[in-house]
Amino acid sequence: MPDLFEIIFKPEFGFTVIRVVVPILFAALGAYIASSAGIGNIAMEGTMLMAAFVGTICSAIFQNPWIGLMCAVLSGVLMSLILTYFTLVLKTNNILGGIALNLFASSFTVFLLFIVTGSKGTSATLGAKTLPKIDIPILKDIPVLGTIFSGHNVLVYIMFAAVILVYFLMYQTPLGLRIKAVGKDEHAAESVGININRIKTIALVLSGVLASLGGVYMSMGYLSFFSKNMTNGRGFIGLAAAAMGHGNIWMVTITSFLFGAFDALANALALYALPSEIIITIPYVAVFGAIVIYSIFEWRNRRARGEE
Amino acid sequence: MLANEKIFQAVKMFAAVLLALVLTFIVLLMVSDEPLRAFSLMLFSPLTKFRYFGNVIELMIPLSFAGLATALLFRTRLFNLGTEGIFYFCGIVTAAIATQTFSNSTLHPIITILISGIAGGLIALIPGFFRAKFKTDELVTSLMMNSILYGLGLYIIKYYLQATDVSGVASNLFQLTAKLPIIIPGTRIHSGFAVLIVCVILLYYMLFHTKLGYSIRMTGLNGDFAKYSGMNAFWLFLTVHFISGFLGGIGSSIELLGMYNRFQWSTLPGLGFTGALMAMLGKNHPVGVVIAAFAISYLRTGSDIMARSTDVPVEIVSIVEAVIVLFISSQYFLRKYHERALIKQGGSERA
Numbered sequence: 205m206p207d208l209f210e211i212i213f214k215p216e217f218g219f220t221v222i223r224v225v226v227p228i229l230f231a232a233l234g235a236y237i238a239s240s241a242g243i244g245n246i247a248m249e250g251t252m253l254m255a256a257f258v259g260t261i262c263s264a265i266f267q268n269p270w271i272g273l274m275c276a277v278l279s280g281v282l283m284s285l286i287l288t289y290f291t292l293v294l295k296t297n298n299i300l301g302g303i304a305l306n307l308f309a310s311s312f313t314v315f316l317l318f319i320v321t322g323s324k325g326t327s328a329t330l331g332a333k334t335l336p337k338i339d340i341p342i343l344k345d346i347p348v349l350g351t352i353f354s355g356h357n358v359l360v361y362i363m364f365a366a367v368i369l370v371y372f373l374m375y376q377t378p379l380g381l382r383i384k385a386v387g388k389d390e391h392a393a394e395s396v397g398i399n400i401n402r403i404k405t406i407a408l409v410l411s412g413v414l415a416s417l418g419g420v421y422m423s424m425g426y427l428s429f430f431s432k433n434m435t436n437g438r439g440f441i442g443l444a445a446a447a448m449g450h451g452n453i454w455m456v457t458i459t460s461f462l463f464g465a466f467d468a469l470a471n472a473l474a475l476y477a478l479p480s481e482i483i484i485t486i487p488y489v490a491v492f493g494a495i496v497i498y499s500i501f502e503w504r505n506r507r508a509r510g511e512e
Numbered sequence: 513m514l515a516n517e518k519i520f521q522a523v524k525m526f527a528a529v530l531l532a533l534v535l536t537f538i539v540l541l542m543v544s545d546e547p548l549r550a551f552s553l554m555l556f557s558p559l560t561k562f563r564y565f566g567n568v569i570e571l572m573i574p575l576s577f578a579g580l581a582t583a584l585l586f587r588t589r590l591f592n593l594g595t596e597g598i599f600y601f602c603g604i605v606t607a608a609i610a611t612q613t614f615s616n617s618t619l620h621p622i623i624t625i626l627i628s629g630i631a632g633g634l635i636a637l638i639p640g641f642f643r644a645k646f647k648t649d650e651l652v653t654s655l656m657m658n659s660i661l662y663g664l665g666l667y668i669i670k671y672y673l674q675a676t677d678v679s680g681v682a683s684n685l686f687q688l689t690a691k692l693p694i695i696i697p698g699t700r701i702h703s704g705f706a707v708l709i710v711c712v713i714l715l716y717y718m719l720f721h722t723k724l725g726y727s728i729r730m731t732g733l734n735g736d737f738a739k740y741s742g743m744n745a746f747w748l749f750l751t752v753h754f755i756s757g758f759l760g761g762i763g764s765s766i767e768l769l770g771m772y773n774r775f776q777w778s779t780l781p782g783l784g785f786t787g788a789l790m791a792m793l794g795k796n797h798p799v800g801v802v803i804a805a806f807a808i809s810y811l812r813t814g815s816d817i818m819a820r821s822t823d824v825p826v827e828i829v830s831i832v833e834a835v836i837v838l839f840i841s842s843q844y845f846l847r848k849y850h851e852r853a854l855i856k857q858g859g860s861e862r863a
């Protein structure tokens with residue numbers, strides 16, 4: 205049995221946590237905005253997968269990673285607009301609509317992958333571009349901090365910026381206030397002249413943009429190609445983190461990092477002789493356990509308030 | 513004419529299918545060198561050979577079971593997608609029993625299917641219990657469980673059930689006594705089809721003629737029903753989860769014993785997730801689910817045959833499926849025509 209402390213208290217472990225938290229945290233931020241507006245965006249997973257595909261394919265076509273990134277974000281916006289159209293205009297149940305979109309994305313990306321590459325597994329043969337890694341001057345020379353925070357993919361730094369930006373959006377701007385107002389009580393929000401559908405559309409589109417950034421990281425940062433179902437439940441882990449953050453962006457961020465740490469732990473343990481089939485379940489067991497514990501706390505709170 | 517609710521629903525269904533097919537054709541025009549041939553193969557090839565039509569029914573069996581399992585949950589407003597993991601894990605339970613020697617070829621499959629069903633039911637009780645007791649989000653827990661069950665199942669198959677004659681993820685061959693007999697010669701349609709029909713009838717009866725079914729339907733319409741009626745929501749949720757898991761478990765077992773010679777799913781088979789589509793298309797009604805499963809199996813079989821002889825991959829069927837499901841499950845699609853017809857009818861009656 206490897207020494208757990210030896211694994212965790214190494215700067216490299218911190219580096220890995222950041223490396224694996226990116227898709228989870230982007231998804232969590234997106235889910236946080238959508239759920240603040242009162243809509244669960246279950247299509248997170250599918251949006252990420254679609255963006256992962258579109259990003260890497262477009263970067264290969266245009267031989268430019270930034271165009272790939274832009275196309276990926278556009279695909280995220282498009283997925284969100286489809287979900288918005290069905291939930292807000294045609295009144296499809298948002299959970300059912302999200303499930304349908306996820307299923308669609310998981311096979312449609314394979315369909316397109318086959319059309320483009322002739323393979324149903326990965327796009328590795330395409331020679332796609334990846335987004336650059338960035339060494340932060342000064343920071344990179346500081347012993348422990350440098351190892352943890354420097355030399356990451358550019359999307360890692362965009363992720364940290366996104367946390368701050370989402371914080372400002374939700375806590376410091378009128379739009380953020382409106383999003384929260386719509387989520388808390390849409391009739392009250394409507395009575396003071398807020399256009400509910402517009403606010404919800406904006407929230408869903410923002411969540412689609414964030415999801416697509418998480419998705420594109422998978423194929424243009426974490427790996428350098430697209431592979432079938434590569435998001436592997438990370439969108440849902442993000443949803444869980446957002447749910448447990450309980451409308452507080454810092455809690456959402458911390459929970460995401462917690463899940464990222466378990467993901468990194470699984471990665472580290474996979475190097476040892478433990479059965480890898482069991483190791484790969486660690487992040488999912490962690491999310492399962494965490495959301496159960498969270499709901500027990502909530503339940504006790506409700507009981508203490510006499511609601512149950 | 514559109515004022516009639518049933519006719520309107522049929523028109524809506526027809527319009528959704530038409531829209532989906534038009535979209536598919538447009539995609540085919542873009543990606544294929546022979547779009548017309550691909551399109552007609554996709555739509556009509558299952559009718560050209562008896563064996564092909566048999567394939568439709570064969571595929572319809574697991575899709576129906578997954579659909580029934582999911583529909584029961586959705587009907588109770590439980591958005592649980594755990595049927596996927598249950599299908600995988602119960603497949604391993606099935607493999608463990610079906611590879612044992614057993615003298616009686618009537619009892620062997622029955623015992624295997626029942627134990628697999630009970631295993632499925634018990635697994636479903638885990639997210640069911642947390643949902644019922646603490647309101648834990650069953651969508652998240654069931655999805656996490658899918659991944660956990662997959663890892664666990666893979667471990668069991670690799671370390672305890674691994675085939676001795678082939679490499680890769682596979683169990684030993686099932687005993688011949690465990691296999692389900694073929695009931696229609698010239699196809700591979702097996703006795704699981706009869707089990708499916710029985711399950712649909714039982715579920716229909718349960719939903720519309722028992723107290724349990726009434727509670728399920730009312731809770732589906734209004735989540736607070738159970739609470740205000742004084743009925744025990746805790747036991748309702750547990751019962752629904754158990755029945756759903758049981759259906760998933762027997763569905764998985766029947767699929768393996770009917771169509772496979774050994775367990776060899778190296779990834780999640782995707783059948784459970786498709787169950788969510790069946791449930792949505794079938795409006796969470798047992799008969800509706802089976803009709804939806806037939807339609808989707810028909811399309812998938814057609815696409816499969818098409819994929820074998822054209823340049824179009826079978827996944828094109830996902831476009832049809834997604835478009836139909838999204839439009840069918842939307843309440844407002846075409847509704848203004850329905851309302852207009854209603855108003856007109858009301859006006860003429862008054863006059």
